[in-house]
Amino acid sequence: MTVELRQLDWSDLSAGLARGEVDAAVVRLPFPGQERLNVRELFAEERGALLPARRPLANSETVGFRELWDELFVAAGAGTGAWREHWLAVDEWEGHPVRAAVPLCHPRP
Structure with missing residues (x-):
């Protein structure tokens, strides 16, 4: 198995998942279309100012x-x-x- 790491810009919040360009990604939730994917929350971030x-x-x-x-x-x-x-x-x-x-x-x- 070969693993290729890529960094994408903010214009695709799913980091390529929604378009099927990647098999796995670390992203911030929520993002459009996440309900169609198998999503596991790794950790939660607090909002701050x-x-x-x-x-x-x-x-x-x-x-x-x-x-x-x-x-x-x-x-x-x-x-x-x-x-x-x-x-x-x-x-x-x-x-x-x-x-x-x-x-x-x-x-x-």
């Missing part, structure tokens, strides 16, 4: 979502759907719009 040291909330041990309503978030593009919504915790915002900026991604040389 990183703030510049000069922001008043930066030294808080815990921060509620209402306290973040005026903050700008760095997030994956809207095309990433449920994955983006999960990491932005959209369900916790009580219908308040999340202010998100999409980081610029440059292709590898």
